[in-house]
Amino acid sequence: MNTNATTMTKIKPRKNWLVMFIHKLGSPPWFYNFSGKLIPWLWATFAALTIWGLYLGLYVAPADYQQGESVRIMYLHVPAAWMSMMIYGLMAVMSFIALVWRIRMMEILMMSSAPIGAAFTIIALASGSLWGRPTWGTYWVWDARLTSELVLLFLYLGVIGLHNAIDEPRKAARAACLLALVGAVNLPIIHYSVKWWNTLHQGSSISLTGGSSIDTSMLWPLLIMAVAAKFYYGANLLTRARIKLLEQDMRKGWVKNVVKEQTS
Amino acid sequence: MNHAPFIWAAYAVGAVVLLWCGLAPLVRKNTIRRDIRRLIQLEEVERDSHA
């Protein structure tokens, strides 16, 4: 009797807290509850940062010496491109964890990330195209970044398409995870081969952002928008994950309790 | 060339895509909530009929 009490008191409280937190996240009702409280804060931070970033980028920051006003598209295009790649990287990590440890929560988070990543990729492509018209004279240019983004969009659409094509949800998630992993392994190869292809065929590679370092007055709005985009991802991801959970656990008790509480 | 329309167009595309991406799941959520409520009602009817 005494030994049990002494072993319990030997556990360090801090380590216990983190492990318990991660365990709790794997439990659907706890995750649903916790994320529901977090989401409004994420949206609020996103809104605040976006307003601040747009104010700095569209009003305060100067026009570019070479490109003129069109450089302001950079504050949208570059964060979107960064997000499109970061989300795919996160999807790959989540896929690995989901496949190896068979954690359903990871599968749900991974699949919820895919449409958000695709959205950012589309924004990067569209804004890049609109940036190219006043800068280079054409709406589409097969430069290294835009071409890489296009291939990345196809990778996203493939993962989403494969997931939608399979009926059984966990089988669909596992197939999509494997595809995302295979895509992630290929992604650096694709990225470098496209970069190389671009230098092979065009001589000097022209980059929209230019090789020179960025002025601080332009760097600040860029970084603020980049952080804002991450908060958008967080808020949207949790929203989508909660809805997927409701859908998958429709017949379970905790879902019915949640809906009953919400309608009362 | 006036750059302004391109800048506005780019940010408009960004806004539309992000709005759609943010709102689409909420539409789905309403459908699911409706289905769950229907399930709860069916359950209660069954329970009452057995009681």
Add this chain to the structure above:
Amino acid sequence: MTIEASIDAGGAASTGIEAGAGSMNKAFFALLRRDLLLAFRRRTELLFPVIFLLVVISLFPLGIGPSPQLLARIAPGVIWIAALLATVISLDGLFRSDFEDGTLEQFVLSGHPLTLIALAKIVAHWLVAGLPLVLLSPLLAIWMNLPLDSLGVMIVTLALGTPILSLIGSIGVGLTISLKRGGQLLSLLVFPLYVPILIIATAAVMAASDGLPYTAFLGLLVAGLITSLTLAPFAAAAALKISLS
């Protein structure tokens, strides 16, 4: 059951190989032999990818105009794109008939590693669908007015590249095999993965026709072949396991 009996039965049962020590080589070659025999049974079907390739290549001069200089400039890309398309079309048959009649599940149950089974089928697929592309390439080169001094490099890129296409494609096939419209989704899945191969192979051929050094590109293709030969069968086996579950 012996291999011959299983082939008479349409390949629906096991090929008579029991799992055991030292039998992995035997299993591999038995399966390879079985797949090749099955493919040669329907010899006319072997010609479909070949005919498709010839038709697609012919469409380019018809659509772009017969100017020899123009054709020569686009020849490496066109030939390689046609090879990509022909491979994707023939890939669907890689696992499908075995999946549909249950033979694939028998293979999984036989106790032999699924990786080995996948590799044997991929090799069979390349011999039946990829090798003809390599052998046909001189004809395609003449049609597209490819400069003859780059023909050798073209053949080498196809010989190195088409196995990579089969290997990487098999992963996509494994993932889509249980779907009804799997073939259409398959192209979307594998084309992004094919992009590096296309870029490097065509770069090699274009460098050769410009008289520039091309061995670095061929080296990359060799590296790609070795990497996919070692990694792709595992991924394809994992994909098949998910599809069969």
